[in-house]
Amino acid sequence: MVAGGLTYFSKARKDKTQEELAAEAARMALFENDINLGKDDIDGTIVSYFSDHFENQLLFGSIIQDYLGFNPKPSVRIEGGGATGGLAIRDGYAHVASGLLDVAMVIGFEKMSEVNTAKGNEFIALASDTDWDFPIGGFYSGYYALMAKRHMEEFGTTEEQMAMVAVKNRNNAQHNRFAQTNPKMNPFAMKDAGPITVDDVLKSPYVATPLKRLDICLMSDGAAVAILASEEVAKKITDTPIWIEGTGAGTDFMRAGDRPRTVGGVPLLPHEKKEWYKKLEYPGVHSFRAGRESARQAYKQANITNPLKQLDVIELHDAYTSSEIQTYEDLGLTQYGKGGKLVEEGVTAIDGDLPVNPSGGLIGAMHAVGATGVMQAVEMFWQLQGVAGKFHGSDKTQVKGAERGLIHSHAGTGTYVTATIMAR
Amino acid sequence: MTEIFSIDPLIIKTPYEIEYKHSYGKTTPFFTSLSKGKFMTTRCERCKVTFLPPRADCPYCLGETKWVEISGKGKIHTFSTLHYSGEKFLKDLPFQLVYVELEGVDTVFLTRLKTKHPEKVKVGMKIKLKVSRDLEWRSSDVWAEPDE
Numbered sequence: 001m002v003a004g005g006l007t008y009f010s011k012a013r014k015d016k017t018q019e020e021l022a023a024e025a026a027r028m029a030l031f032e033n034d035i036n037l038g039k040d041d042i043d044g045t046i047v048s049y050f051s052d053h054f055e056n057q058l059l060f061g062s063i064i065q066d067y068l069g070f071n072p073k074p075s076v077r078i079e080g081g082g083a084t085g086g087l088a089i090r091d092g093y094a095h096v097a098s099g100l101l102d103v104a105m106v107i108g109f110e111k112m113s114e115v116n117t118a119k120g121n122e123f124i125a126l127a128s129d130t131d132w133d134f135p136i137g138g139f140y141s142g143y144y145a146l147m148a149k150r151h152m153e154e155f156g157t158t159e160e161q162m163a164m165v166a167v168k169n170r171n172n173a174q175h176n177r178f179a180q181t182n183p184k185m186n187p188f189a190m191k192d193a194g195p196i197t198v199d200d201v202l203k204s205p206y207v208a209t210p211l212k213r214l215d216i217c218l219m220s221d222g223a224a225v226a227i228l229a230s231e232e233v234a235k236k237i238t239d240t241p242i243w244i245e246g247t248g249a250g251t252d253f254m255r256a257g258d259r260p261r262t263v264g265g266v267p268l269l270p271h272e273k274k275e276w277y278k279k280l281e282y283p284g285v286h287s288f289r290a291g292r293e294s295a296r297q298a299y300k301q302a303n304i305t306n307p308l309k310q311l312d313v314i315e316l317h318d319a320y321t322s323s324e325i326q327t328y329e330d331l332g333l334t335q336y337g338k339g340g341k342l343v344e345e346g347v348t349a350i351d352g353d354l355p356v357n358p359s360g361g362l363i364g365a366m367h368a369v370g371a372t373g374v375m376q377a378v379e380m381f382w383q384l385q386g387v388a389g390k391f392h393g394s395d396k397t398q399v400k401g402a403e404r405g406l407i408h409s410h411a412g413t414g415t416y417v418t419a420t421i422m423a424r
Numbered sequence: 425m426t427e428i429f430s431i432d433p434l435i436i437k438t439p440y441e442i443e444y445k446h447s448y449g450k451t452t453p454f455f456t457s458l459s460k461g462k463f464m465t466t467r468c469e470r471c472k473v474t475f476l477p478p479r480a481d482c483p484y485c486l487g488e489t490k491w492v493e494i495s496g497k498g499k500i501h502t503f504s505t506l507h508y509s510g511e512k513f514l515k516d517l518p519f520q521l522v523y524v525e526l527e528g529v530d531t532v533f534l535t536r537l538k539t540k541h542p543e544k545v546k547v548g549m550k551i552k553l554k555v556s557r558d559l560e561w562r563s564s565d566v567w568a569e570p571d572e
């Protein structure tokens with residue numbers, strides 16, 4: 001990866017169309033990173049957006065391609081629910097690694113504000129099985145609440161531990177000028193946002209028990225752009241390229257209830273022992289098998305045998321505070337069942353051993369679905385280059401000396417998950 | 425006539441409606457058996473797995489499944505009380521969602537729980553499935569109630 005760009009994220013960017021937001025992020029990627037690369041050097045694009053419903057426009061990829069002036073070069077649209085951005089980064093990597101493109105621009109965006117919030121939630125719920133799950137009361141927070149409740153039942157995870165995730169991510173976002181919950185630095189932020197406490201989270205109203213308003217991610221308008229290049233080109237155009245060392249993708253049953261509950265069925269990572277999980281039914285609805293599978297592949301390719309030690313920073317898909325805790329376990333940062341403890345012990349805090357979501361993540365910074373996984377790549381790129389402070393407008397978000405990180409992108413209840421390892 | 429929401433930037437309102445003719449395909453017997461008061465679903469004899477919702481084709485061996493009758497009795501695997509939802513279900517709030525483990529079924533089934541005592545609901549609580557008298561031919565024609 002050789003460059004990245006973001007827009008300000010907002011509940012509603014009424015000032016710009018989707019393609020204008022994409023241009024804002026593309027301009028930053030091309031002109032504000034330290035690279036010797038022009039617009040004409042881009043050989044093709046990967047366009048990353050989730051829903052055709054939000055704008056009622058099919059083939060939006062073509063609008064983006066022409067608006068940014070890349071015709072007649074190749075372009076492809078990638079869609080995979082919440083994991084759209086992570087899949088797009090993987091696809092950009094595949095395009096470059098295969099030699100199809102020497103320089104690829106991955107363009108992620110979403111504009112979710114043109115329908116009301118309840119309709120937006122309904123559109124998102126259409127990414128659950130519409131024959132069986134949606135008619136019951138289709139609402140993603142409800143599905144994740146059921147999974148969180150089972151995680152609590154299975155492992156003793158608490159609402160306080162979940163609240164700690166919300167506080168960590170929201171408060172990290174207070175030093176990231178792009179973040180939607182940062183009214184001090186982002187002119188398009190929610191005016192009533194700002195830092196929060198565990199008490200604020202616990203007192204916020206229940207949306208779907210045990211999940212409360214402040215346990216749940218944002219809905220955003222915005223865009224993110226990453227530029228990937230072949231090793232040969234990268235070395236020519238920048239002194240500080242960031243390398244993709246490994247990438248993995250996993251999947252699971254669309255309806256979480258259909259997933260197996262196999263006793264002792266955890267696919268082990270290199271540092272794990274079979275006896276840890278002898279009695280655990282897996283994955284059930286408490287864990288994301290797709291997340292585990294994506295990590296297993298990425299670690300294998302990147303030679304990671306102890307993720308907690310070998311990774312310096314992570315940007316992961318915190319759609320819910322519960323899913324951040326579940327994801328710690330899928331990624332093998334701790335044993336299954338001990339994810340809550342990890343946040344409690346401060347391991348994933350900005351000054352902890354392995355900071356998770358220094359950007360603020362989906363809870364603090366943004367969730368403009370198609371842009372989200374691309375935003376994570378941009379954030380990781382800046383972290384590993386050591387320039388996060390410059391772009392964020394505050395050096396408090398920079399993880400000092402970070403050399404290797406992981407980005408993690410996740411779709412509806414864990415149907416598609418990607419994990420990608422990036423390094424200096 | 426186009427309704428205008430804002431002048432600068434210009435924002436207009438554009439409604440959109442659509443009707444689908446949606447087929448349930450080979451899972452149709454699940455719905456038609458409900459009208460006879462029966463719960464039917466599918467089983468792969470080769471893999472020894474019973475699925476609910478039914479699947480005509482087994483995802484493990486890609487063989488064809490067979491229809492079997494189930495009792496509709498079981499217990500709560502996990503639950504949530506919803507205080508917010510997508511637009512379509514706002515009128516129903518608050519309501520409870522449950523995954524239930526059913527006798528003779530290997531998957532867990534997502535449905536609503538209807539109870540006069542939502543505060544007493546817990547994991548492991550016994551339930552039975554109920555069927556609506558006015559079938560809408562949707563999965564919401566079925567729900568769970570406490571079985572005491």
Ligand SMILES: [Zn+2]
Pocket residue numbers: 468469470471472482483484485486487
């Ligand atoms: Zn089978």
